Amino acid sequence: MSAGVGVNLENLWIRFGDFVAVRDANVNINGGDFFSFLGPSGCGKTTILRSVSGFLDPSEGRVLIGGNDMAGIGPNKRPTALIFQNLALFPLMKVWENITFSMEIKGASAKERRKRADELLDMIALPGQGDKLPSELSGGQKQRVAIARALCAEPDVLLLDEPLSALDLKLRQHMRTELREIQKRVGITFIYITHDQGEALTMSDNIAVMKAGIIDQIGDGKTVYNDPSTAFVASFVGENNVFRGKVKEIRGDEALIATNRSGDLVSRISTANQGKMNVGDEAMMFIRPEALSIAETGTSGDHFVTAKVNHEEFEGNSFNIFTEGDGGKEIKVSIPNLGQTFEDHTGQQITLEYETQNAVAVPAGELATE
Amino acid sequence: MNNLFLRVSIWVYLGIFFAYLLGPLVIMAITAFNSNGFPSVSPWECFTYAWFSELFQDERILNGIKNSIIVGIGTVIMSVTMGLAGALILTQVWPKLRATYYTIVIAPILVPGVVLGISTVVFWQRVNNWLGLGPDSILADGLFLTIIGQSTFIASYCMLVLVARLQRYDLTLNEAALDLGATHTQAFRKILLPFMMPALATSAVLAFLASFENYNTTTFTFGDYPTLTIELAQKVRYGISPAISALAFIIIVLTVFGALTNEALKRRKELQAAASGDTVKKVDGGFRLPAILSRNPAMIALIALVAVIGLSTVNAMSHNPAQCIADVKEERDMQRTLEAEANLRALAERRAAAAAARAAEAAANGEATEETAPATGGSSQTGGTGAFGNVFAPTNLDGAEEEPEAPEEAPASPFGSVFDPGNLSTAEPSGGN
Numbered sequence: 001m002s003a004g005v006g007v008n009l010e011n012l013w014i015r016f017g018d019f020v021a022v023r024d025a026n027v028n029i030n031g032g033d034f035f036s037f038l039g040p041s042g043c044g045k046t047t048i049l050r051s052v053s054g055f056l057d058p059s060e061g062r063v064l065i066g067g068n069d070m071a072g073i074g075p076n077k078r079p080t081a082l083i084f085q086n087l088a089l090f091p092l093m094k095v096w097e098n099i100t101f102s103m104e105i106k107g108a109s110a111k112e113r114r115k116r117a118d119e120l121l122d123m124i125a126l127p128g129q130g131d132k133l134p135s136e137l138s139g140g141q142k143q144r145v146a147i148a149r150a151l152c153a154e155p156d157v158l159l160l161d162e163p164l165s166a167l168d169l170k171l172r173q174h175m176r177t178e179l180r181e182i183q184k185r186v187g188i189t190f191i192y193i194t195h196d197q198g199e200a201l202t203m204s205d206n207i208a209v210m211k212a213g214i215i216d217q218i219g220d221g222k223t224v225y226n227d228p229s230t231a232f233v234a235s236f237v238g239e240n241n242v243f244r245g246k247v248k249e250i251r252g253d254e255a256l257i258a259t260n261r262s263g264d265l266v267s268r269i270s271t272a273n274q275g276k277m278n279v280g281d282e283a284m285m286f287i288r289p290e291a292l293s294i295a296e297t298g299t300s301g302d303h304f305v306t307a308k309v310n311h312e313e314f315e316g317n318s319f320n321i322f323t324e325g326d327g328g329k330e331i332k333v334s335i336p337n338l339g340q341t342f343e344d345h346t347g348q349q350i351t352l353e354y355e356t357q358n359a360v361a362v363p364a365g366e367l368a369t370e
Numbered sequence: 371m372n373n374l375f376l377r378v379s380i381w382v383y384l385g386i387f388f389a390y391l392l393g394p395l396v397i398m399a400i401t402a403f404n405s406n407g408f409p410s411v412s413p414w415e416c417f418t419y420a421w422f423s424e425l426f427q428d429e430r431i432l433n434g435i436k437n438s439i440i441v442g443i444g445t446v447i448m449s450v451t452m453g454l455a456g457a458l459i460l461t462q463v464w465p466k467l468r469a470t471y472y473t474i475v476i477a478p479i480l481v482p483g484v485v486l487g488i489s490t491v492v493f494w495q496r497v498n499n500w501l502g503l504g505p506d507s508i509l510a511d512g513l514f515l516t517i518i519g520q521s522t523f524i525a526s527y528c529m530l531v532l533v534a535r536l537q538r539y540d541l542t543l544n545e546a547a548l549d550l551g552a553t554h555t556q557a558f559r560k561i562l563l564p565f566m567m568p569a570l571a572t573s574a575v576l577a578f579l580a581s582f583e584n585y586n587t588t589t590f591t592f593g594d595y596p597t598l599t600i601e602l603a604q605k606v607r608y609g610i611s612p613a614i615s616a617l618a619f620i621i622i623v624l625t626v627f628g629a630l631t632n633e634a635l636k637r638r639k640e641l642q643a644a645a646s647g648d649t650v651k652k653v654d655g656g657f658r659l660p661a662i663l664s665r666n667p668a669m670i671a672l673i674a675l676v677a678v679i680g681l682s683t684v685n686a687m688s689h690n691p692a693q694c695i696a697d698v699k700e701e702r703d704m705q706r707t708l709e710a711e712a713n714l715r716a717l718a719e720r721r722a723a724a725a726a727a728r729a730a731e732a733a734a735n736g737e738a739t740e741e742t743a744p745a746t747g748g749s750s751q752t753g754g755t756g757a758f759g760n761v762f763a764p765t766n767l768d769g770a771e772e773e774p775e776a777p778e779e780a781p782a783s784p785f786g787s788v789f790d791p792g793n794l795s796t797a798e799p800s801g802g803n
């Protein structure tokens with residue numbers, strides 16, 4: 001891949017008065033990467049992005065772009081372009097004027113600008129729409145115009161602040177692939193912000209998962225999904241069933257956890273926590289709904305869970321069983337629909353089975369609230 | 371029933387309301403075309419444009435208009451600039467200071483214009499002295515002081531208008547411009563200013579009108595540059611002429627015309643926008659007034675006005691105003707002579723009757739006349755020279771001469787007779803003169 005311009009955050013702190021919006025963030029973003037910040041609303045994602053684009057000065061720490069410290073360099077001098085959460089298209093300018101605003105600033109002629117606008121309009125699949133006003137475009141079209149406007153400035157780093165959040169589901173899915181393609185084509189670094197884990201997983205080379213100003217984990221999609229380092233990441237990224245308990249025994253990179261409700265269960269310790277969990281520690285164990293299956297009733301052992309079925313539902317591609325679970329939360333079991341027949345278990349006591357490598361143990365911590 | 375009553379009363383109410391609002395203007399406009407020397411409608415003499423030509427020959431009015439326009443332009447520039455700056459600061463200032471700042475900036479609107487005028491003069495005089503400048507420096511100049519003085523409160527009006535628009539400005543637009551490489555100046559000029567344009571235009575018009583009609587503040591600051599309002603006020607002090615009605619008429623027409631042009635432009639823009647959206651919608655048959663008329667009573671009013679002026683012009687041309695005025699004058703003179711003659715005749719008759727009565731009285735008691743005559747003579751003299759009653763009464767001019775010979779007639783003046791109990795009976799007919 002072309003070696004684009006990388007971005008580094010070093011011990012970055014951002015405070016608003018006494019409120020800490022970003023706490024000691026350390027992130028290395030490789031040039032040409034599609035990098036996502038993923039986290040719930042209000043966790044400080046926009047704040048980080050604004051410090052990269054130059055609208056906010058770090059309270060502590062440094063922002064480096066292409067290895068250069070950005071301290072004291074204004075937003076109009078940084079090699080970044082930001083796509084705002086609300087897009088911020090200029091309402092009084094036509095689409096082509098919007099797109100080529102960065103050229104107008106540099107004094108390009110109208111003819112040049114028109115030509116470049118037409119190229120970009122072709123690229124974003126809106127040929128011939130240059131003379132419209134932003135208010136005459138649909139949501140998805142505005143989206144693409146905002147992208148074209150940012151790309152027209154030929155930034156080294158494109159920053160995107162939840163650009164798809166205003167779109168409906170179908171369009172959002174379509175735009176995901178389109179964005180990814182654009183990124184591959186132009187080969188520059190994309191920093192993408194989202195609170196939608198599906199978006200982050202499908203598009204990103206790497207993901208930073210944030211919680212209330214703190215970056216919990218950085219890794220590619222598979223790592224974040226399969227090998228979460230905290231209870232928050234495990235519960236925020238994808239659906240997960242939680243089992244609370246205490247560490248009873250450590251066996252290498254596996255742990256036996258005495259759960260509050262389901263007896264002793266064995267689990268893999270997540271990579272980040274290996275060697276850091278001790279017997280007697282409060283722990284949490286996570287098993288994905290699709291990693292659970294129904295076993296022979298009455299079987300027992302350290303990878304069997306027995307629970308009473310509350311209700312069941314058919315979701316098309318899968319058949320979901322919800323049983324009584326830990327701390328008032330139900331355990332969800334998802335059985336892929338391969339054409340087999342399902343019997344109704346409602347009200348019955350069933351036994352669930354999983355493989356050790358599909359369960360992951362982390363130190364007890366805060367869970368993502370839905 | 372009820373509904374009908376309601377509708378009728380609404381129309382009546384509207385009628386009264388508009389009569390109240392526009393009546394004085396209409397009457398003033400009409401007086402501008404009446405040849406009568408005092409602005410009036412009811413003794414309609416002749417249709418004339420004479421007051422307009424008189425107006426345009428009046429150096430002081432023309433000079434006043436010129437000064438008003440200069441001051442207006444200066445005030446617009448000052449006020450809109452300061453208003454915009456004030457509005458920008460309001461949106462930028464630390465939130466806790468906002469209310470305080472707002473109060474301070476709005477305060478000049480609440481301060482009486484007279485106070486602003488005096489304080490402007492006093493303040494700049496001090497500054498002038500302090501800088502050691504003479505009385506003919508720019509800081510003591512009437513134009514400068516008037517513009518500054520008016521701007522102190524007109525800027526606040528402008529700010530109110532601009533703040534309303536600025537509150538709808540999305541600040542991220544500014545950031546987007548910066549992010550795309552614009553400097554702060556470029557972002558201001560290319561994004562914020564175009565956005566503010568409608569409000570800037572509104573506040574400029576507002577500022578100009580407020581400046582044009584201002585009297586309170588200007589009266590202290592104008593120096594050697596009296597504005598139109600000042601000139602008018604000074605003129606009115608020495609009597610009012612229809613030339614001022616003519617000026618009022620011109621101003622009304624200009625205002626209506628300006629409003630209509632603005633409206634028409636706006637409507638055209640709307641139509642263009644609608645046309646670019648969908649052209650099919652407009653076709654719905656049936657007779658209709660052109661769009662500019664159907665929703666625009668002011669346009670109809672203007673057309674009516676133009677029609678009236680046109681008709682009266684035609685009328686005036688076939689009629690020849692000069693001839694008319696001459697006729698009227700002649701008629702008036704004639705009437706006056708007739709009146710004078712009638713008065714003389716009445717006087718002669720009265721005198722004859724009085725003489726007869728006196729003769730009869732003298733015959734009745736010869737001694738009494740000798741005693742009363744000096745007393746009545748003295749009182750009639752005060753009455754006769756008393757300016758009030760006599761001056762305007764043509765009959766009394768003659769009467770005054772006869773006074774010594776006929777003391778009883780002199781009390782034709784109402785004042786003279788009141789104080790003279792002896793003349794009570796004779797005073798009555800002469801009062802109706």
Ligand SMILES: Nc1ncnc2c1ncn2[C@@H]1O[C@H](COP(=O)(O)OP(=O)(O)OP(=O)(O)O)[C@@H](O)[C@H]1O
Nearest residue numbers: 016019021039040041042043044045046047048195
């Ligand atoms: N200018 C500011 N002054 C004070 N607090 C602020 C300011 N900007 C942001 N914050 C606070 O910082 C925290 C993070 O805000 P931020 O906008 O970064 O959230 P976010 O992760 O982008 O959320 P969302 O997904 O809803 O956009 C929030 O709690 C917010 O209240």
Ligand SMILES: [Mg+2]
Nearest residue numbers: 045046085161
């Ligand atoms: Mg945000």
